[in-house]
Each structure stands twice: as C-alpha cells, then as structure tokens.
Amino acid sequence: MAEAILSLQSAEIFQRENLVLSNVNLQINRGEFVYLIGKTGSGKSSLMKTLYGDLPLEKGTGSIVGFNLNTLKEKEIPFLRRKLGIVFQDFKLLNDRSVFENLKFVLKATGWKDQNKIASKIKEVLSKVGMETKDFKMPFQLSGGEQQRVAIARALLNDPDLILADEPTGNLDPSTSVDVMNVLKEIHDSGKTILMATHDYALILKFPYKTIKCEGGELFEVVQQKTSV
Numbered sequence: 001m002a003e004a005i006l007s008l009q010s011a012e013i014f015q016r017e018n019l020v021l022s023n024v025n026l027q028i029n030r031g032e033f034v035y036l037i038g039k040t041g042s043g044k045s046s047l048m049k050t051l052y053g054d055l056p057l058e059k060g061t062g063s064i065v066g067f068n069l070n071t072l073k074e075k076e077i078p079f080l081r082r083k084l085g086i087v088f089q090d091f092k093l094l095n096d097r098s099v100f101e102n103l104k105f106v107l108k109a110t111g112w113k114d115q116n117k118i119a120s121k122i123k124e125v126l127s128k129v130g131m132e133t134k135d136f137k138m139p140f141q142l143s144g145g146e147q148q149r150v151a152i153a154r155a156l157l158n159d160p161d162l163i164l165a166d167e168p169t170g171n172l173d174p175s176t177s178v179d180v181m182n183v184l185k186e187i188h189d190s191g192k193t194i195l196m197a198t199h200d201y202a203l204i205l206k207f208p209y210k211t212i213k214c215e216g217g218e219l220f221e222v223v224q225q226k227t228s229v
C-alpha cells in the first residue's frame with residue numbers, strides 16, 4: 001500500500017492574518033515526484049514554509065515525515081528539518097567557507113562527530129551531484145548551477161524522507177536548469193520523494209511528473225495531456 005509521506009486535509013495556509021490558500025487537500029506518497037506550480041504570489045512558498053515549520057498550520061490537519069503539523073512545537077522544528085532536505089532558489093550556502101566546510105557544518109550541527117564518517121558522507125553526497133572534485137572550492141568560485149548542486153548535496157546529508165525544493169532552478173539559465181533537474185531526477189530515481197515548486201513549464205514538459213497547481217487560493221491537480229506523436 002502507498003505510504004503517505006505528506007498529508008494535508010482541509011488545510012488553510014496563512015501569511016500572518018492573510019489567508020493564502022484554503023481547502024488544501026494534498027497527499028504525497030513515498031517515492032513520488034510532485035511539482036507545485038502557480039503564478040507569482042499564488043502561495044507556493046507559503047505552502048512550502050508551512051511544510052517545513054516556518055509558518056504554523058492553524059486550520060485543517062497536516063502531517064509530514066511523521067510529524068503532526070498541528071501540534072508541532074518550536075523545539076521539534078530542527079528534528080523535522082533533519083528528515084526534510086530543503087533546497088532554495090538562492091542556494092543559501094555559507095560564503096565564508098569551502099564546499100566541504102559547508103557540508104561539515106550541517107553534519108556537526110546535527111550531531112555527527114566521527115571525522116572519518118563525516119568525510120565519507122560528504123564524499124558520498126557530493127558524488128551524487130557530480131561535485132566530488134570541487135569540495136575545496138569556495139561558493140563564490142562556483143557557477144550558479146554548481147552552487148545549486150552543492151545545495152542539493154547538503155539537502156541529502158541526513159538521508160531525508162522528503163526533499164522540498166522551492167524554485168531550485170529559479171536563478172539558473174535554461175541549460176543549467178536542465179542539468180540540475182537531471183540531478184534531481186537521478187535522486188528521485190534512486191528512491192527519494194521530492195516536492196518541487198517551479199515556474200518553469202519547459203522543465204515540466206521535459207521531465208513530466210504529477211503536477212499540482214496553486215490558483216485562486218486553492219490547489220488543483222493538473223491532468224497531464226499526453227502528446228500524440
């Protein structure tokens with residue numbers, strides 16, 4: 001039977017007192033790749049923020065990677081985020097340290113102590129994104145696409161149950177976007193569950209997966225048209 005990794009029922013998504021999305025019913029099962037699309041301001045980031053505990057879920061019910069979003073306490077948020085891999089549009093790497101040190105920082109913050117295990121985990125995630133030879137580089141010495149690969153590697157460090165990617169190709173040119181998307185596809189093909197917010201309809205055509213749309217304050221599943229040859 002399908003195992004739900006994320007489930008929202010009759011949820012309402014707020015930014016402070018403003019209702020952004022209502023009647024949100026969404027289930028993502030282990031192993032799925034799901035796009036979240038919609039115009040600027042339609043609520044994609046607000047939904048993502050609710051999922052990683054940056055905004056409270058005030059109405060409806062929700063659970064994600066085993067955490068109940070209705071009863072989520074401030075002190076549980078770091079533990080929730082360890083089971084999520086979060087990727088942002090603007091990479092959010094620490095610019096004052098190397099790729100290796102960026103990844104080590106996350107492992108140490110999440111309790112890793114053994115230096116050999118740290119080094120081999122970093123090597124493992126960097127090789128998944130094709131960046132294993134650039135671990136000594138500083139973020140500003142990398143292209144945007146390379147920085148995003150490192151950010152994806154960082155998201156994989158704690159073997160997350162779900163990857164939340166909020167416009168991961170939003171700062172990249174079309175060809176680099178396809179490269180980064182190929183990395184996400186490989187990660188998905190290896191068994192990971194991914195929810196990705198995007199504006200990039202060309203990418204969706206090239207990499208078709210289940211698509212959910214934010215529009216008019218609600219969420220809808222988009223039925224994909226099969227193109228006949």
Ligand SMILES: Nc1ncnc2c1ncn2[C@@H]1O[C@H](COP(=O)(O)OP(=O)(O)OP(=O)(O)O)[C@@H](O)[C@H]1O
Pocket residue numbers: 015016018020038039040041042043044045046047214
């Ligand atoms: N910090 C905030 N405080 C109050 N309102 C906000 C805040 N951030 C966003 N909003 C509002 O919430 C609504 C949804 O914004 P959100 O950022 O979720 O949209 P989005 O679909 O992710 O847009 P984009 O594609 O531009 O990132 C918008 O009306 C926006 O103005």
